[in-house]
Amino acid sequence: MIEIDQVTKSYGDRRVVDSLSLTVAAGDFCVLLGSSGCGKSTTLRMVNRLIAIDSGSIRVAGEDVTQVPPEMLRRRIGYAIQSIGLFPHWTVEDNIATVPRLLKWPQGQIRDRVTQLLELFRLEPERYRNKYPHQLSGGEQQRVGVARALAGDPELLLMDEPFAAVDPITRDALQAELARIHQATTKTIVFVTHDIEEALRLATQIAIMNEGRIVQLGSPLEILEHPANDFVGDFVGRQGLGLKLLSVRKIGDRVRAGETAEGEPLPLDTSLRDALSAMTARRTDRLPVSDAEGRDVGVIALADLVR
Amino acid sequence: MRGKGVLASPVLWVGLFFAMLLLRMDLLKPVLHRAFPRIEPIIYGRGSFLTLFLSHLGLVAAASLAATFVGVSLAIFVTRSAGRDFRALVNALATIGQTFPPAAVLAIAVPIVGFGPRPTVIALFLYGLLPIIENAIAGLEGVPQGVREAAEGMGLTPWQRLRDVDLPLAAPVILAGIRVSVTIAIGTATVGSTVGALTLGTPIFSGLAANKLPFVLEGAVLVALFAILTDMLFARLERWLAIR
Numbered sequence: 001m002i003e004i005d006q007v008t009k010s011y012g013d014r015r016v017v018d019s020l021s022l023t024v025a026a027g028d029f030c031v032l033l034g035s036s037g038c039g040k041s042t043t044l045r046m047v048n049r050l051i052a053i054d055s056g057s058i059r060v061a062g063e064d065v066t067q068v069p070p071e072m073l074r075r076r077i078g079y080a081i082q083s084i085g086l087f088p089h090w091t092v093e094d095n096i097a098t099v100p101r102l103l104k105w106p107q108g109q110i111r112d113r114v115t116q117l118l119e120l121f122r123l124e125p126e127r128y129r130n131k132y133p134h135q136l137s138g139g140e141q142q143r144v145g146v147a148r149a150l151a152g153d154p155e156l157l158l159m160d161e162p163f164a165a166v167d168p169i170t171r172d173a174l175q176a177e178l179a180r181i182h183q184a185t186t187k188t189i190v191f192v193t194h195d196i197e198e199a200l201r202l203a204t205q206i207a208i209m210n211e212g213r214i215v216q217l218g219s220p221l222e223i224l225e226h227p228a229n230d231f232v233g234d235f236v237g238r239q240g241l242g243l244k245l246l247s248v249r250k251i252g253d254r255v256r257a258g259e260t261a262e263g264e265p266l267p268l269d270t271s272l273r274d275a276l277s278a279m280t281a282r283r284t285d286r287l288p289v290s291d292a293e294g295r296d297v298g299v300i301a302l303a304d305l306v307r
Numbered sequence: 308m309r310g311k312g313v314l315a316s317p318v319l320w321v322g323l324f325f326a327m328l329l330l331r332m333d334l335l336k337p338v339l340h341r342a343f344p345r346i347e348p349i350i351y352g353r354g355s356f357l358t359l360f361l362s363h364l365g366l367v368a369a370a371s372l373a374a375t376f377v378g379v380s381l382a383i384f385v386t387r388s389a390g391r392d393f394r395a396l397v398n399a400l401a402t403i404g405q406t407f408p409p410a411a412v413l414a415i416a417v418p419i420v421g422f423g424p425r426p427t428v429i430a431l432f433l434y435g436l437l438p439i440i441e442n443a444i445a446g447l448e449g450v451p452q453g454v455r456e457a458a459e460g461m462g463l464t465p466w467q468r469l470r471d472v473d474l475p476l477a478a479p480v481i482l483a484g485i486r487v488s489v490t491i492a493i494g495t496a497t498v499g500s501t502v503g504a505l506t507l508g509t510p511i512f513s514g515l516a517a518n519k520l521p522f523v524l525e526g527a528v529l530v531a532l533f534a535i536l537t538d539m540l541f542a543r544l545e546r547w548l549a550i551r
Contacts, residue, residue: 050460074462085457089475098461148461158460 001026001156001188002047007056009042009212016042018212019056024205026155029182029189031199033235034209040192043209044158047190048077060156075102078149078157078187082164084141086133092118092144093129099152117147121177139170146178150187159191163198175201196236200224200248208232220248246273251300254307255289259299265290268297272305318539325532329356332525339521351510351522356529362505363533366424367492370431374492375485378436382443382481383469397440405437409495413502427499427506434495435488442484446477479548486541493534497526507533 002024009017017039024030032040045051047058049070058065065073086095093114100110118125121143133141142162149157163171179202182189193199199206200220208216208223208231216228224245227233236244252268265288266275279285285302327334332350339349381397384390409430416426450473458472474481497508507530514522 048460050456071462071464074460079457079460081453081456081460083451083453083456085451085453085455087454087458087472098463102462102467145457 003059005057008054027186029204031203031206032192033199038209039212040209044192048074078154080146080149080159080162082161084145091130096148096151138166157189254304255298257298261286261288261299349521363507370428371489374432374435378439379443386447401437401440404433422503424504427504431492435492438487439484443481446480450476
């Protein structure tokens, strides 16, 4: 979906992005992870040309971004940012409808799309449609912000620390929703964050950046198990490494089929960490597991978690 | 506000009082006679106050419309990336326009454009430019960075960003600048009477020349009411804009 090839960007003498190359496959959830000033936001903003590239090339869906008028390019790419940037003088509906209107969709289709997105983000359409941004909580605003980014049905979604400014509980809910939406829509997402937990939770692929370069690229598990160097090791944090490993693995392939246990079953896609947490809370070492349709598939045991 | 009905609106009462004085200043004759017993005639009589007001209004409207158009256009220009370098220059020119006394502008303008309304409009235009430019720049720059970035990132063209985002969000601040500018212009326009423009300042200067204080008073009260009324109407407009 995205091919970034030897891209460099300098401000004065400072190279913020240094001959960076990265390929993101269609359907991937790629997280650019690094501390502030590492060039991750700059990289993201070069994809939709909010920042001009000094040298190198970026291709989106096979097309060189500099060969498309910037407005046309941006209407095809969803964009959500930390400050959300909802238009304060427009209703929720108008905000979400921004890109579909730019794309000149018919009225009825725009209205249906707004309804559909509000439902997707669990905002009751008739209650929220005509509200103004200042009438919404921070979490609701960010939901509308992400809904607006998805409105034009883009194949690619760019997100720049979208959940960094919301409280931890709301952030947790928003991350869960984004993961659910990513699975449901199979959109390609490039997501910038400095939060390692957020990256582990959401990413299919993590690119750890430092001083304008990618220092390691891999799945959350690869990054945790085999940090490429001390920088990555320090960044992902050796402390609590075990718990982080548990958080990126699912219980699915550790289920003992055919056995049964008492209690509320866990879904198959529960992380080992959440399963451990549930066992600790319920004072048990065995919990039943059910699939997406709610059928019992077996049991997860404490010993299986740490294998 | 709306619930209390029109009678509770100060705009209505000030407006009625102003209209009454414009059309029937002679109703004040007994009061003025008591204050200035020896002066006759006591009401300014060379031309109706209504005519003077309409001419005054015309001068202010022409100058303020021009200042608004030029001021907002310049502010838009210097807040776009193409015009950013001109910002200091535009600000300096507008400041010079306001520090230059209108009387001096009249003195310079008369030999060039002659007597009559034209030098007054020029002076008012230059004098009124600064508050409009300053507020318009402040308003346009006050649009939150995140909103501007979102607008650009979603693919609005520069023109769409200006029309749909920057201008509507800056409108209250721009309007506040126009309000200040117009209110000042209403007071300043009286000076135009010294170079042949018809304004509510005409009775003031005529009264000063002939040592007839009542004329000065009549003109001054009308100008003050005109300014207050205009200011109130702008306040209403601002509130209406804020509600939307």
